[in-house]
Amino acid sequence: xxxxxxxxxxxxxxxxxxxxxxxxxxxxxxxxxxxxxxxxxxxxxxxxxxxxxxxxxxxxxxxxxxxxxxxxxxxxxxxxxxxxxxxxxxxxxxxxxxxxxxxxxxxxxxxxxxxxxxxxxxxxxxxxxxxxxxxxxxxxxxxxxxxxxxxxxxxxxxxxxxxxxxxxxxxxxxxxxxxxxxxxxxxxxxxxxxxxxxxxxxxxxxxxxxxxxxxxxxxxxxxxxxxxxxxxxxxxxxxxxxxxxxxxxxxxxxxxxxxxxxxxxxxxxxxxxxxxxxxxxxxxxxxxxxxxxxxxxxxxxxxxxxxxxxxxxxxxxxxxxxxxxxxxxxxxxxxxxxxxxxxxxxxxxxxxxx
Ligand code: AMP
Numbered sequence: 001x002x003x004x005x006x007x008x009x010x011x012x013x014x015x016x017x018x019x020x021x022x023x024x025x026x027x028x029x030x031x032x033x034x035x036x037x038x039x040x041x042x043x044x045x046x047x048x049x050x051x052x053x054x055x056x057x058x059x060x061x062x063x064x065x066x067x068x069x070x071x072x073x074x075x076x077x078x079x080x081x082x083x084x085x086x087x088x089x090x091x092x093x094x095x096x097x098x099x100x101x102x103x104x105x106x107x108x109x110x111x112x113x114x115x116x117x118x119x120x121x122x123x124x125x126x127x128x129x130x131x132x133x134x135x136x137x138x139x140x141x142x143x144x145x146x147x148x149x150x151x152x153x154x155x156x157x158x159x160x161x162x163x164x165x166x167x168x169x170x171x172x173x174x175x176x177x178x179x180x181x182x183x184x185x186x187x188x189x190x191x192x193x194x195x196x197x198x199x200x201x202x203x204x205x206x207x208x209x210x211x212x213x214x215x216x217x218x219x220x221x222x223x224x225x226x227x228x229x230x231x232x233x234x235x236x237x238x239x240x241x242x243x244x245x246x247x248x249x250x251x252x253x254x255x256x257x258x259x260x261x262x263x264x265x266x267x268x269x270x271x272x273x274x275x276x277x278x279x280x281x282x283x284x285x286x287x288x289x290x291x292x293x294x295x296x297x298x299x300x301x302x303x304x305x306x307x308x309x310x311x312x313x314x315x316x317x318x319x320x321x322x323x324x325x326x327x328x329x330x331x332x333x334x335x336x337x338x339x340x341x342x343x344x345x346x347x348x349x350x351x352x353x354x
Contacts, residue, residue, distance in 0.1 A: 001105040001117070008350050011111045014086040016344050020044050020063075021337055022087040022110075024070060025055050026094035028308050028333060031316045033060035035334030039341050044087060046073060070098035074107045082110045088353060089113070090336055092308050096123075111353045113336055114284045114307065121279060122306040125158075125191060135274035137267055137289070137301040141194040146175045152195040155179075163224060163246025168195060178243070193302065198294040201256055204312050205268040206286050206335050209351050210342055214268050216261070217286075217332055218319035220311030223250035251311040255320050256293075263299060267291070271304060284352055285339065286312070286332045308332050 021036035023029045025047035036043040037060060045061040049068055055061055065081070072078055082089070089095075089112045091104070099108065101119035108116075121127045132139055143149055155167045155175065167182065169175035175192075204218045227244040230237065256264060267289055276282035283306055290303040315322065318329040330338075343349045 002107075002109055004354050007109060007111050007116075007354055010083060010109060011349060011353055013083075014111070014349075016349070018042070018086045019340065019344065020085045020087045021090060021340065022046065022082060022085070023090045023092065024073070024095045024098065025051055025064075026098075027092040027310055028313055029055070029092070030058060030060060031313060031331045031333035032090050032092070032308070032336065033058075033333070034316060035331055035337040038328075038334050039337035041337055041340070042085075044082075044085060046070075073099060074103060079108070079110050087111075088340060090308070090333075091116075093305070093310060096307065113340065113353060115279070115281060115354050117279045117354070118275065118283050118306040121275070122304060125156075128304060131271070131274055131278060132301055132304060134278060135267070135270040137270065138298055140196050140300055140302055143192040143194075146192060147172050149175055149192065152197075153192050154195045156191045156193060157182075158189060163248065166246055168244060196292040196294065196300045196302070198292040198300070201254065201264070201291050201293055201299070202288050202309065202311050203256075203264050203268065203291070204286065204288050204309060204315075204332055205271075206332060206339075207268075207272050207283060208339055209281065209284055210339065210346065210348060214265065214272060215322075215325055215335070216265060216268065217322045217325070217330065217335060218312055218315040219254050219256060219264075219321070220251040220309075220314055221254050222248045222311065223252050225249045248310070251314055253314045253319075260293070260297065267299060267301065281351075285336055308336070 020042040022044040023032045025045045029045055033043045033045060042062045044063045045055045046065050046067060047055055048070060049066050052064055052066060055064055087110055089110050091112055101123040105116055105119060121131050149172050152168060152170050157165055167178045169178055200221050202220050203216060206215045206217050224246045227246055230244055272283055286308040288305040288309040289301050291299045291301045293299050312332040316331045322330040339352055343352045
C-alpha cells in the first residue's frame with residue numbers, strides 16, 4: 001500500500017488556495033461537484049467517453065476530463081495532470097468499484113479524501129465482520145455449514161454484484177437445490193446469513209476528525225429489484241414466486257422514530273471507535289451502516305459502506321437531519337468539501353487526506 005508519507009509529500013506541493021475537488025463522473029458525483037462549488041472550490045469531473053453530457057448539462061464542474069475507461073485514471077501521466085491541478089479525489093462507490101481497492105491502495109498517488117486504509121476493511125467480508133463485531137453491532141447469525149440452516153437465510157456469493165444472484169433458502173435441501181442451479185457460482189466462497197425480517201434503515205453518517213464529532217446527515221431505504229416488485233404482487237404470485245433479487249435501482253427517503261435516534265448514533269460512534277482501534281486514524285468522513293430494525297426495535301447490521309453512499313443523492317438540498325445541524329443546505333458532498341475547507345484553514349489537511 002502506498003504509504004501515508006508518500007501521499008502527504010505530494011500534498012506538501014499543493015497550493016492551498018488552488019485546491020481542486022475532483023471525482024469520477026458517476027454515483028454521487030453531481031452532489032460532490034455542487035458541494036465543492038458551494039464551498040468555493042474549483043471542481044473537476046473525470047468522465048468515461050459518452051457520459052460527459054450529464055455533467056455538462058448541470059454545469060457543476062469547472063473542468064471535465066474524458067477517459068476511454070476508468071483504469072486510465074491510474075496511468076502516471078493522467079495522475080500527474082490531476083496533481084498539477086492540486087486535486088483532491090473524492091472516492092465514492094463506483095470509484096472504488098471501477099478502480100478496485102487494491103489498485104487504489106497501490107497505484108493511486110493522487111491525494112484522496114479520507115483514509116484509504118479503510119478500503120481493505122470494507123472490501124473483505126471477513127475483515128468487515130471483524131470490524132462490526134469489535135463495534136459491538138448486532139449481526140445476522142451466520143451458518144458455516146449449510147446442514148445447520150434452521151431458518152430463512154440469504155446466501156451471499158462474492159461475485160453477486162449488487163445483490164443479483166443472492167439466494168434465499170429455508171433449509172439445507174432448498175439450499176442444495178438452488179445451489180445446483182447456480183453451478184457457476186458454486187465454486188466461490190459464500191456467506192450463509194440469517195435473513196432478518198424487519199424494516200430497513202441506511203443511516204448516512206459523517207465523522208469529522210477535526211471536530212472529533214459524529215453527525216447524522218440523512219437516511220434512506222434502498223429500492224431493490226425485483227424484491228420490491230414482488231412485494232406488490234405477492235398475493236397473485238403466491239404459487240409461482242420468482243427467486244428474489246436485491247439489485248439496487250433507486251433510493252427512498254426515510255426518517256426514523258425519534259426515540260430510536262440515540263441507538264442510531266451509538267452504532268455510528270462505535271463503528272468510528274472500533275475503526276480507530278483497528279486501523280488508526282480510522283474512518284474519516286462519510287459512511288453508512290446497512291441495518292434492519294426488528295419488531296423488538298433491535299438493529300441488526302449487515303454491512304458498512306465506508307464512503308459516501310448513493311442514498312445521499314436524495315438530500316442534495318439537505319435532509320430533515322442536516323437541516324437541524326446546518327443553516328445551509330448540507331448534502332454529504334458539500335459536507336466533505338466543508339471538511340476540506342476547514343482543514344485548509346487550520347493547516348490540518350493531512351488529518352483528512354490520504
Ligand atoms: P448487500 O449486498 O449486503 O448490501 O445486500 C443487498 C440487499 O439485500 C440489502 O440492501 C437488503 O435489502 C438485503 N439484505 C442483505 N442482507 C440481509 C439480511 N441479513 N437480512 C435481510 N435482508 C438482507
